[in-house]
Amino acid sequence: MHKGFYAFIVFSAGACYGILSTFVKTAYAAGLTLADVSGMQCLFGMLFLWLSAILTVRRIPSFFQILSLAAIGIPMALTTIFYYHSLESLSASLAVVFLFQSIWMGTAAESLIFKKLPEKKQLLSIILCLTGTLLSAGFLDEGADFSFSSGMVWGLLSALSYTAMMCASSLLGKGIAPALKGALMSTGDTLLTFLLLPPVFLLDFSSWPLLLPYGFLLGIFGVALPPFLLAWGMPHVGPGLGSVLAASELPVALVMALLVLGESITPIQWAGIFLIGAGIVAGNIKNS
Template identity: 45%
Template sequence: MKLWHYALIVFLGGCCYGILSTFVKLAYLAGFTVPAVTGGQYLFGVVLTWLAVLFTKKKKLSLKQTSKLILSGIPFGLTGVFYYQALQTLNASLAIVFLFQFVWIGALLEWVFHKKKPTLIKLFSIALLLIGSILAANILFQKQMALSWIGTFWGLLAAITFSTFIFLSSSVEKATPPILKSALLSSGGLITVFIIFPPTFLFDLEILVGVIPYGLALGIFGVVLPPLLFSIGMPHVGSGLGTILTASELPVVIAMSSLVLAEPISMPQWIGVIIILGGIISSNIRSGNSNKKSLYTQNTTC
């Protein structure tokens, strides 16, 4: 596949995360608690992923490789937990802006660990994404908005763990088949969530049956698809560009809120969405040109 194919795969992984908030709101409106919704999401997602593994070609992994992938799934589980904690004391609009800081944290991780200094184009794209996120979250035009230092702390922790998960998806055990890698990453996330939110809902048949539709939807779009798509695309695009591509989450959040929940979306929010998409496109045009240039250089030196 070409580089833009892998970029599109990572972009779609970010879109999957954008779908989650709509189903979470619907689950809360139906009366389900955060532990039940979060636990159901990871439980059903992990079960579905391992079922898919049964129908794929098997590859034997050592205990060390398996352990590395399961441990790499810890940030995956922590992101949801930290983001929920942020929502306890922060307005949802502010919380998502703090979460959105993962776009520059990912570039920083790539610079520190892979020695890939961000280009001016990448920095410009990140700036566009941050400006777009502020507009899309509509925080400039809200009359009352309380800033909590505790909420800010949890929101930034969620950004750190999310960017860490993206970084690990691009660098840990690259040769592992994507579906198996996704299953092990998700299992690490499930263990983390169950440690923090003990799965008591499993022992209440009424709650367990009721949460199944939401757990399946959240499991597919939040646990099955993102790790799988990231496992396929991230090793090829890198964590720096990968974090920019996953910014597709916020435009999908806005679109789903408008189309499914019928929430009013202001013009500045739509402008923010356009700016975010512009930032994603600008980073990929530059990456595409750089990739072609490197291929041309290789061909001329051969």
């Protein structure tokens, strides 16, 4: 298939994460906790992916492949945990700015892994996307109050773990069905999440009527679709361009906040969304 198709697949994976933020904010407003949201998200997502894998996969990978793909779940789980930690002390807009440092981290990782300098179009894409991220996250509105906090460290760690997940997904498991690859990745994600955040909600049956709807939505958009789409598209686009394409999370999150949560988006933020779109096009223009 045309490389532009796989670029759209990775773009869609980022968009899933953008949709997810609205569901998470709604879940917190309903009284759910970090352990509830994270646990139900990874549990439902893992079940969805394994159901898909069982129905479609015919070839079983080697033990090493199974182990290596499950290990990708480690940065998957850490990205969520680090990012939610950053939100405890940072505003949502500033936390997103730190998470989106994965854009330049992805290109840097690609340069180190493949021992090559970034192309000019990648550098231009990074500049446009980072500038757009700062604008669309409303960073300029808060720039006057920029004091150091531990949340900034958590935010950078979330970007680092997200980059590690993107790189590992692009390098490991080539030739394995995306459904099975995603299922194995989500299994590692679930195991680590349950280890760090014990799933006590599983024993509280009275909370299930509230948890199950959110678990379904978060599982689909937070776990099932993103790794499936990344497993499908990342091997064809690489971690550098892939990190840029996955930046679609931010404009999608802002649009969802506008339409569903009723939040306002300023002209500066719309300008940022435009720059991010321009950056994505710049990074993929030869493949369009």
